[in-house]
Amino acid sequence: MKTIIHKAETRGHANHGWLDSHHTFSFANYYDPERVHFGTLRVLNDDIVEGGMGFGKHPHDNMEIISIPLSGDLEHKDSMGNTAVIRENDVQVMSAGTGIFHSEYNKNKDSKVNFLQIWVFPKERNIKPRYDQKTYDPKDRTNRFQTVVSPTDPEAVSINQDAYFSLGNFTSGQKTNYKISSPENGAYFFLLEGKIKIGQETLEKRDGIGIWDASTLEIEILEDAEILVMDVPMKN
Incomplete structure (x- = not known):
């Protein structure tokens, strides 16, 4: 990773x-x-x-x-x-x-x-x-990720790229996972609010972390958090 x-x-x-x-x-x-x-x-x-x-x-x-x-x-x-x-x-x-x-x-x-x-x-x-x-209804991203941008999902806005954007609102004290869409992609997490931990890194409001050469990522919610994930190809 x-x-x-x-x-x-x-x-x-x-x-x-x-x-x-x-x-x-x-x-x-x-x-x-x-x-x-x-x-x-x-x-x-x-x-x-x-x-x-x-x-x-x-x-x-x-x-x-x-x-x-x-x-x-x-x-x-x-x-x-x-x-x-x-x-x-x-x-x-x-x-x-x-x-x-x-x-x-x-x-x-x-x-x-x-x-x-x-x-x-x-x-x-x-x-x-x-x-x-x-x-989008924010209730549909309570303690889970809601896909809002996708090249294939009819419920999401379409994009001319193999990219997937997701939003999630999570309550403090839990753990969740994010699975990167393909081996060719990486995930960039942008923390809108709150405090989380991914791997050894702790993120606070407006911090960002990019991760690639990985598959499923565990996220620890340290404080109520709003997260945007941009899952994008690493080669353009």
Whole structure:
């Protein structure tokens, strides 16, 4: 088993006033040659956007872009004609493919929105751009992992990659397991809340750990915890 750990305080940080962003991997003006990507997981940004502010229209191509709101409401518009608001318990995937333009704004003027912006390298390049969004019941991830992104599961939002994202809310004092989807994949655990232990490593809020060359992983819940697992191919 191989591991790499990223403590919350070691992340890149940029505060633009309207946007307060922490970068697990190299992004924009933050560059660390040791933290460019984890397999096909390229970007993991923890973004807080002030009321009424946001990202103006900008282009993407050949990237799978996943947005997971943690609090607040994010309004999305794109060149495919989609207009939607994504909220807590929603997950959105956009396959940029041959190229799209989109914008993302905080829907509310009087409160912040906190969301994860995640980029994954695609399995197939230059596909027709595609948009998918679903709402999940958090009760379905109480003390277990709920798959929210998958290339094959009809209950999950679809992605153009052999990648599987799962969310779980666990109560303190128990142990649980996560089985990595295939020998070619690794799992990156991002702790949204709480405190857990995986192997010899203890993780606290916003810490991340990548694990590969492993199969089934045991997780000890030290404090009530909310966990995001990104199960991705290690070669892109």
